[in-house]
Amino acid sequence: MTGEYTCGRCLQVLRQGIASYSRPALRAPNAVNSRRTGHRSLTSLTRRTPPRTPPPSKFSTRVPLSPIVQKANSATRSSRALLKPNNLFHKFSGSPAPAIRQRAAFIKQNAFCPHPSHQQTRMPVSPHDPESRKSAAVSGSSAPPAHSHFECPDCGIPVYCSEEHWMDDYEAHLEVCETLRQINEDDHDLHSGRFFPEFSYPGPQDENFVINMTNWDTFMYSREFEAINDDRSMRQVTRMLTYPITIGSVLHELSPYSIRKDSRLTSEGLKSISALRYSLHPPRTGEGADIQGLRIKAPPVRIFILGARAESSLPRDVWLQLSHIFPRSLINLIFIGPESMANRDEEFPLPERTAENPFGGIVEDRLGGQMKITTYVDYFHTMYKAQYFQPFDPYLDCVVLFHPGLGHPASSHEWEETLPLLLETKVPIITTGYTQWDMERDINWVREKCTGEFDILLEPGENLFRSLRWDLNDLDPHDVSCGNWGLWAFRGRRYEATHKDS
Structure with a gap:
């Protein structure tokens, strides 16, 4: 022995x-x-x-x-523990984690050097895009595009094609270098092999305890989360919780968004959000666990999450936090989109489409007793035309779009048929964006396509419950963003008819 x-x-x-x-x-x-x-x-x-x-x-x-x-x-x-807290910085290509080394190889193979001396590889999508600094005209004086193979010694991420271009463009790189280093350390922290106590979420809470939704700190304290005293741990936990808590922060009766002077909720938004808050906060009826405590309950509140991608694969304990915020109401989350089953390979093949299940929905029932999750790998406008979800009730239905890319050149064509149908439902549409520019681009696209046909419910601005962790675009390392940075809401305009006296 x-x-x-x-x-x-x-x-x-x-x-x-x-x-x-x-x-x-x-x-x-x-x-x-x-x-x-x-x-x-x-x-x-x-x-x-x-x-x-x-x-x-x-x-x-x-x-x-x-x-x-x-x-x-x-x-x-x-x-x-593969890595210690004081040993989290490593160059991507020399990382002790194989997944990060594989990511470095992908960046070197697909990302292009942002130095202004190179020719453009694509049309710029925003004024902050590094491609906008390059020469648009192909001439002999401009260098051909080159992949990013040189890793900055300060952030450890492949950002330039050579050390010379990195030194020459160092002033522009300094704007994001510190953020890139933080992303580097956060990624290595996820692969460090340590125990993550911040991912232990609290369960149901006594209804007499009031939830404070002023910011992340007050919310976690009032929801009795384990104390998080490290900024890195705070960034890791908010990366996933931002999805359910963003929805809860808008629909909760103690929401930080109201019609006060410093808030962003409009008068039309107060009408729609108040209807949902009425359903999500039903009066106490003396309901209990025994037979004598049985009471008639209202129908579940349906939250449609369109264009679902990563949020559909989140651990169910994360989404159950939304049920704990509204303990007296039934909630039905409906993920819809062609990528709604991404990162869920163990659940394939998808169920067959039958007369009872025409769109092959995957139902996850009895999640905590108050929540049900349904996933459809299809487009919303296809199901809407089949009248699969009709009728829509402004007291019970809500639509959420997480980073939909409404105005993005690569994805806007997929929303042209869906947007008019969304406005016909007359239910609130909560939308988020990666950055300020991304959010404004979506708003301008909606105004261009549906001028005069919608009302703003929540003025655009920064989300109080955005992810505190920054994310890296592997196709462009200088493009950094965070989940659900911006938040705004709109709804199809209602026309109230009045009778004129004869």
Whole structure:
């Protein structure tokens, strides 16, 4: 029995047993392990002698065993954590994590050098796009496009084609270098192998406790999250919680968005949001768990998440936080989009489309007893024309678009048929954006396509519950953004007819 081939927990208990008892050392840890795990002890598996039989003499003293225990424990501790908190910065190509090295190879193969001396590889999508600094005309004086192979020593990410271009354009790179280094360390933290206590979410809460939705800190404190004293851990946990909490921050009765002077909710927004808040905060009826406590409940509130991508694959404990915010209401999350089953390969193949399930919906029921999640790998306008979800009720229905790219040149054509149908539902449409420019581009596109046919419910601005972690675009390392940075809402305009006296 050597330390290299023994469980570290067993060796730790073995060492404590040797230090505490003068009896044979193997008896105490075996008894402890058998009580804790309910399995047969180590002695009963290896030898059929009675438990009182002393073990070999080499285990009867403490001195010969301590070097083995120390060596095994140190090996166990080193294998649990790949990287330490003070050793998270590594160049992507030399990262100890294979996934990050693979990502570095992808960036070097697809990203182009942003130096102004190169020719343009595509049309700029915004004034902040590095491609806008390049020469649009192909001439002999402009260098051909080159891939980013040189890794900045300060941020560790491939950003330029050579060290010369990096030094020449260093002033422009400084604008995002510190953010890129933070992204580098956050990515290595996810692959460090450490235990993540910040991903342990609280369960249902006493209804007498009031949730404070002023900001992330007050929300986590009032929801009784475990204390997070590290900025990096805060960035990691908000990266996933931003999706359900963004919805809850708009629909909650104590929402930070109201019609006060410093808030952004409009008068039309107050009408629509108040209807949903009425359904999400029903009056107490004395409902209980026994038969006498059975009460008639209102229909579930349907939240349609269109163009779902990464948010549909989030752990269900994350989405259950939305149910804990509204404990007295039923919630039905409906993910719709051709990429709504991305990163969920273990659930393939998709169910067959039958008469009972014409669009192949995947139903996840009884999530906490108050929530149901349904996923459709299809387009909303196809299901809308089939009248699959009709009728829509402004008291029970809401549409959410996470980073839809309404005005993006590559995705705007996919929304041209969907947008008029969304306005016909007359339900609130909550929309987010990666950046200020991305959000304004979506608003301008909606105004261009549907001028005079919609009302702004929530003025555009920064989301109070945006992700605190920045993300990197692998096709353009200088393009950094964060999830749900911007937030705004709109709805199809309602025309109220009045009778004129004859």
